[in-house]
Amino acid sequence: MKKITNSILNFMSTRLGFVLTLLLLYWFKTMWAYSVDFNLDIQGPYQIFLAVINPLPISLLFIGLALYIKRTKLFYSLAFGIYLLLFIWLISNSIYYREFTDFVTVNTMLASSKVSAGLGAAALELFRPWDVIYILDFPILAFFFFKKWIRMDNRPFNKRASFAVTSLSAMLFSANLFLAEIDRPELLTRGFSNYYVVRALGLPAFLGYSANQTYAANKERSKASEADLKPVEEYIQQHYAKPNPEYFGMAKGRNVIYIHLESFQQFLIDYKLKVDDKEYEVTPFLNSLYHSKETFAFSNVFNQVKAGKTSDAETMIETGLFGLNQGSFMVNYGGTNTQQAAPFILSKNGYNSSAVFHGNAGSFWNRNTAYKQWGYNYFFDASYFTKQNSSNSFQYGLNDKYMLKDSIKYLERLQQPFYTKFITVSNHYPYTTSLSGDDLGFPLAKTQDETINGYFATANYLDSSIKAFFDYLKESGLYKNSIIVLYGDHYGISNSRNPALAPLLGKNSETWSSYDNAMLQRVPYMVVIPGMDKGGIIDTYGGEIDMLPTLEHLLGIESNKFLQVGQDMLSPEHDQIVAFRSANYFVTPEYTSYSGRTYYTKTGEEITNPDEKTKEELDKIREAANLQLKISDSIQTGDLLRFFKGNDLGKVNPDDYSYTNSFKALKKIEKEKGDKSTSLYNQRGNQSTVDLFKAPTYKELHPEDDSSSSTETSSSSSK
Numbered sequence: 001m002k003k004i005t006n007s008i009l010n011f012m013s014t015r016l017g018f019v020l021t022l023l024l025l026y027w028f029k030t031m032w033a034y035s036v037d038f039n040l041d042i043q044g045p046y047q048i049f050l051a052v053i054n055p056l057p058i059s060l061l062f063i064g065l066a067l068y069i070k071r072t073k074l075f076y077s078l079a080f081g082i083y084l085l086l087f088i089w090l091i092s093n094s095i096y097y098r099e100f101t102d103f104v105t106v107n108t109m110l111a112s113s114k115v116s117a118g119l120g121a122a123a124l125e126l127f128r129p130w131d132v133i134y135i136l137d138f139p140i141l142a143f144f145f146f147k148k149w150i151r152m153d154n155r156p157f158n159k160r161a162s163f164a165v166t167s168l169s170a171m172l173f174s175a176n177l178f179l180a181e182i183d184r185p186e187l188l189t190r191g192f193s194n195y196y197v198v199r200a201l202g203l204p205a206f207l208g209y210s211a212n213q214t215y216a217a218n219k220e221r222s223k224a225s226e227a228d229l230k231p232v233e234e235y236i237q238q239h240y241a242k243p244n245p246e247y248f249g250m251a252k253g254r255n256v257i258y259i260h261l262e263s264f265q266q267f268l269i270d271y272k273l274k275v276d277d278k279e280y281e282v283t284p285f286l287n288s289l290y291h292s293k294e295t296f297a298f299s300n301v302f303n304q305v306k307a308g309k310t311s312d313a314e315t316m317i318e319t320g321l322f323g324l325n326q327g328s329f330m331v332n333y334g335g336t337n338t339q340q341a342a343p344f345i346l347s348k349n350g351y352n353s354s355a356v357f358h359g360n361a362g363s364f365w366n367r368n369t370a371y372k373q374w375g376y377n378y379f380f381d382a383s384y385f386t387k388q389n390s391s392n393s394f395q396y397g398l399n400d401k402y403m404l405k406d407s408i409k410y411l412e413r414l415q416q417p418f419y420t421k422f423i424t425v426s427n428h429y430p431y432t433t434s435l436s437g438d439d440l441g442f443p444l445a446k447t448q449d450e451t452i453n454g455y456f457a458t459a460n461y462l463d464s465s466i467k468a469f470f471d472y473l474k475e476s477g478l479y480k481n482s483i484i485v486l487y488g489d490h491y492g493i494s495n496s497r498n499p500a501l502a503p504l505l506g507k508n509s510e511t512w513s514s515y516d517n518a519m520l521q522r523v524p525y526m527v528v529i530p531g532m533d534k535g536g537i538i539d540t541y542g543g544e545i546d547m548l549p550t551l552e553h554l555l556g557i558e559s560n561k562f563l564q565v566g567q568d569m570l571s572p573e574h575d576q577i578v579a580f581r582s583a584n585y586f587v588t589p590e591y592t593s594y595s596g597r598t599y600y601t602k603t604g605e606e607i608t609n610p611d612e613k614t615k616e617e618l619d620k621i622r623e624a625a626n627l628q629l630k631i632s633d634s635i636q637t638g639d640l641l642r643f644f645k646g647n648d649l650g651k652v653n654p655d656d657y658s659y660t661n662s663f664k665a666l667k668k669i670e671k672e673k674g675d676k677s678t679s680l681y682n683q684r685g686n687q688s689t690v691d692l693f694k695a696p697t698y699k700e701l702h703p704e705d706d707s708s709s710s711t712e713t714s715s716s717s718s719k
Contacts (some may be wrong), residue, residue, distance in 0.1 A: 012144075018150070029087065030202070031052070177201065189327060256417075286463050302578050303488065316547065372652070408693050412679060438697035451497060472694075486524060487525050576589055577628075584622055
């Protein structure tokens with residue numbers, strides 16, 4: 001044993017041994033942070049493997065740079081100095097995460113007030129007894145050197161060997177990046193979440209990733225000036241669609257409740273899945289809303305997302321502006337750009353509070369930062385809900401019934417009128433894996449594609465979740481004082497899978513075309529106004545970019561006061577040109593242009609040799625669609641709202657918001673307001689309404705079904 005100990009100490013006394021010792025210490029501290037301080041949502045052995053190896057490549061590269069130094073003292077000083085910087089970056093993120101549930105970005109460091117808020121005097125309160133683990137190695141190393149158990153090595157390290165260490169670290173990082181892309185394709189280009197990058201590549205790599213994002217955003221921002229506002233403001237006024245006086249202000253003062261229908265496509269509405277000669281209605285409750293006189297139900301609304309997908313949809317409904325052509329606006333610009341989003345606009349128009357409810361990590365799509373720029377008072381993410389396990393959640397968060405039920409205790413405390421958004425996740429790829437136990441039962445489709453087969457089952461689960469929530473709203477009394485907006489964010493079945501879906505839609509897989517792909521980009525958009533009898537199915541063509549001005553006019557707010565490029569879909573002046581995020585992709589009631597081909601929208605007939613009049617019409621539509629994208633991009637990437645003085649809203653101060661103790665903050669406001677509190681909880685005599693939410697399972701809703709066979713099929717499909 002003594003020989004082994006001596007051998008280890010002798011190796012640590014070499015330059016390479018000292019570098020590897022520091023590397024091992026940094027790795028151990030990182031593993032401690034991953035396990036104790038960070039919530040990286042690590043699932044499965046593959047992600048565990050990535051998390052275990054990711055601290056090694058870049059830290060070896062950095063610490064290994066000292067091996068090129070000949071002078072002894074300089075070598076040890078540089079090696080330890082680099083190690084100290086890595087340690088500071090690690091401990092800073094650990095402390096910052098406890099307060100903000102996110103990692104320190106370059107933008108955060110550049111904004112000194114935010115850094116001091118997270119890492120200044122308040123940080124002392126964030127220290128934990130177990131933080132001694134982070135600093136324990138320093139006195140131990142000092143003691144080892146003092147006792148001369150570790151000695152300085154005066155021999156310079158071979159230059160070729162130094163280069164070999166550098167090359168090895170570069171190769172290891174390349175391998176790490178390759179493996180990370182397998183786990184999460186487009187990891188760095190789409191920018192799903194900061195914690196995805198940390199989980200896959202480590203904190204040092206995240207710093208480089210953040211620096212690149214900041215550089216790219218600031219480069220675009222620096223090109224813009226106040227003069228760029230003039231064509232934007234001219235466009236907004238020229239393309240303003242005046243509200244229909246019959247509908248303007250009809251929902252004024254009501255609570256606004258958005259329900260985000262994850263990956264939900266329009267074709268599911270009224271769809272009946274035929275399995276073994278029996279038909280199953282996939283979304284009976286949503287169908288009833290679609291046909292209700294209390295609902296403005298739009299049949300031709302298209303998603304307009306690109307790589308940002310869900311975050312693109314959120315960006316459009318909240319800001320009236322498009323996401324980016326590449327990457328996610330919420331990730332790349334959401335934490336820095338000036339915004340005049342729906343929560344902030346409504347706060348200046350009589351609304352007392354705003355909140356988002358979502359059963360996933362708050363840092364996904366950079367929500368916990370972007371929501372502050374949008375003016376959300378509260379954000380209830382996974383940390384506020386039932387602890388997730390295999391029976392109530394999957395990789396994208398808490399299942400919808402659990403999330404909605406857990407939201408009630410927070411919803412009932414919001415001061416009315418409020419603006420809220422509920423983000424569902426269960427109808428998310430890969431489908432069926434989010435369901436278990438008695439929620440299984442809806443039959444699977446029978447195609448060669450398991451993704452398609454499970455899509456209808458999770459859609460049915462979402463439908464029953466929404467019904468349970470609506471039943472709660474009615475029972476609690478919130479329903480009659482609210483406007484409820486339901487929207488699909490993007491496609492659930494991708495274009496590559498659509499030919500396999502074709503037979504279920506009465507189409508031929510062999511003749512499936514780009515036109516069919518375009519038509520499947522339709523998503524639901526339903527605006528429910530309880531007590532109204534003017535609703536019905538509306539065939540107007542529009543997109544997600546049009547949802548905010550439509551809502552504003554229903555609430556009695558003129559949308560032309562803001563820099564928004566969409567139009568009110570209830571206005572007779574709505575132009576019905578839907579621009580997809582890709583240039584030259586569009587759809588109108590007459591023409592559809594998609595994937596380089598052009599069609600007549602009504603018939604699907606391809607236009608291969610258009611006459612001059614048709615060419616002229618297509619060019620005009622194409623120009624209008626591309627201009628809308630251009631105007632939006634100039635606002636977004638140039639951060640033009642920082643120059644805008646066309647209204648008296650002012651600017652959001654994100655430092656006014658904190659999402660760490662939202663429930664405590666709600667109760668504090670109730671206490672301060674006393675009898676003047678407008679929360680549902682106070683209105684009901686300080687009685688909770690949580691028990692009013694009932695969420696029956698599929699088996700409870702369909703006791704007549706012998707679902708054992710379909711349950712077994714669902715279970716096997718989800719494995």
